[in-house]
Amino acid sequence: MNFPLNRAMMAPRGSVTETALKVGTLRMLEGASLDRLFGALSKRGYRLLGPAVREGAIVFDEINSAADLPAGWTDEQEGGTYRLKKRSDDALFGYAVGPHSWKKFLHPPAERLWQADRKGKTFEVTEEKPDTQKTAFIGVRSCDLHAIAIQDKVFLNGYYVDPLYKARREHAFIVAVNCGQAGGTCFCVSMGAGPKAAAGFDLALTEVCEPERHYFVVEAGTDLGAEILAELPGREVEGREKAAAEDTVASAAQQMGRYMDTTNIKELLYQNYAHPRWDTVAARCLTCANCTMVCPTCFCTTVEDVTDLQGEHAERWQKWDSCFTKDFSYIHGGSIRATSKARYRQWMTHKLATWFDQFGTSGCVGCGRCITWCPVAIDITEEVRAIRQAPQSPKSSPVGDKYGNS
Amino acid sequence: MAKKQKPKLAVWKFASCDGCQLSLLDCEDQLLPLTERIDIANFPEASRAVVKGPYDLSLVEGSISTPHDAERIHQVRRASKFLVTIGACATAGGIQALRNFIDVKDFISIVYATPAYIDTLKKSTPIAEHIRVDFELRGCPINKEQLVEVVSAFLQGRKPNVRPHSVCMECKRRGAVCVMVAHGTPCLGPVTHAGCGALCPAYHRGCYGCFGPMETPNTREMSAAWERLGVKQKDLVQIYRSFNAYAEPFYSESRIHESKIHQG
Structure with a gap:
């Protein structure tokens, strides 16, 4: 999957020091330090959008800190039903996708394209200005990364490019989350779209909840992601931590509630x-x-x-x-x-x-x-x-x- | 540009509660710009001044429920270039169409001390059963933004942006969580005509169908889904039998559940 976007437009680079990390680097971040990531994004002018509990579901909304995330919540999903449930731990990302998708921000439900005003015998058209607000999407699952890549093809490829979508896309920073569990209606494995985030993110988190410890294994997906990761109080991942993160994603892949045979x-x-x-x-x-x-x-x-x-x-x-x-x-x-x-x-x-x-x-x-x-x-x-x-x-x-x- | 005569607007009341025509007065900020563009020629709720017809645009509220009204609506049609019915009474017969399910004489003898004074029809019927209607604006009551949209569209000679799809599309566009799927609350949104902006679901209530049936309502499967949520036959009769009881898909569906009760 390729993203034909010019990331040089993103936030100005900080001075590159010897702490600079490479794309693909894995780091360990303690659960309590997640707010440092949000702080680093806010400091760069990003509006934070992420999962939050509203009206009995986990939706995407504006968030300010890790305290706004659905700690200790999960969902049970089946055909035609969705219910929130309490988890036995305090995982921040321990649920599948809810009713909202990121298209509500990148491709909003209603937007003005232009307006026109009568000027004497003629009229004047004012096109809508592209939105240059920087936004950070927190907790984008692999299926949704694939969905964003698909909408990129629709809106950005070919002769007619959607300028409003393009601006929002260029100003988006994506923090992916590798799924640790699958929902009852999930079938990303069948579609080759998950559960591990493979591309299309700036940072990807894998959340590990152990009885005594809560931490994230964080992967840098872009230079900007690596730059921000270098600022966070993490350290190199130990073999045991890397294995725990891999086990988490592997168990999600085993739990798919649905299956589709896509042969021909x-x-x-x-x-x-x-x-x-x-x-x-x-x-x-x-x-x-x-x-x-x-x-x-x-x-x-x-x-x-x-x-x-x-x-x-x-x-x-x-x-x-x-x-x-x-x-x-x-x-x-x-x-x-x-x-x-x-x-x-x-x-x-x-x-x-x-x-x-x-x-x-x-x-x-x-x-x-x-x-x-x-x-x-x-x-x-x-x-x-x-x-x-x-x-x-x-x-x-x-x-x-x-x-x-x- | 030569000063053109302003189009004349008339508002007519038949069997109704007046709530829909009051939506016009409720337009507040929009009302003054409206009077700059249009002569309010006949609108008894707003003014006693009456300008003679013919009228360019007539808004008709209410259903036909008396022999006198069945005559009068033809006069209104003859005096109107463009005629729009507003609200569930005018488009579906209203709550008073509950009489259509039983013998109206039974109601009259219960309600009125001297039934002999009452001259009424057996059925309360929508305006379109009597005359040609140019546009129907749904709702109980109508949505005032939609009313302004219909009048603006009329003034500019364009089609109004009033879509006949489900309430669900408005619900999802506003980002509300589905009350049926997430809470198990029975909701008529999937079979109901949009226009309210998904007001009830946004406040965690199920839709109760005030805008009547959407363009292609699958009431049979809707009812089956309600039954799976534990709703009884008698309550299914009731939910379809409100302001839009006489709108065909809701009428037939309530009849089906009524017959199921009688079959035991």
């Missing part, structure tokens, strides 16, 4: 447009769009033009949209995807198949949010399994029409 998945779905399973899932689907809202890679938006009552001022707003709405596929005269069957099939086939053709990667990172936050517990891994167990022969599955309606 693109071909499988392309050959099964007319599979009866689409009718079964459509009968259950509420077309409420929750899956697309919580998905960390779903990027679709609509634009709304608004005017004031006097007709002197107009604004264009971009808002999260979803392929589960009728308006989404509305062209002259009607919606192309009129049925919930067509919409569910569009979403799942895009995630797992057409995404490869479009962006050269899967659109699914196995975070499990769409399973947990579906009010009726529709499970993408179960849908793939059902089709795989009784696939149609390639010859017998013509598409209803060129848009997949049948």
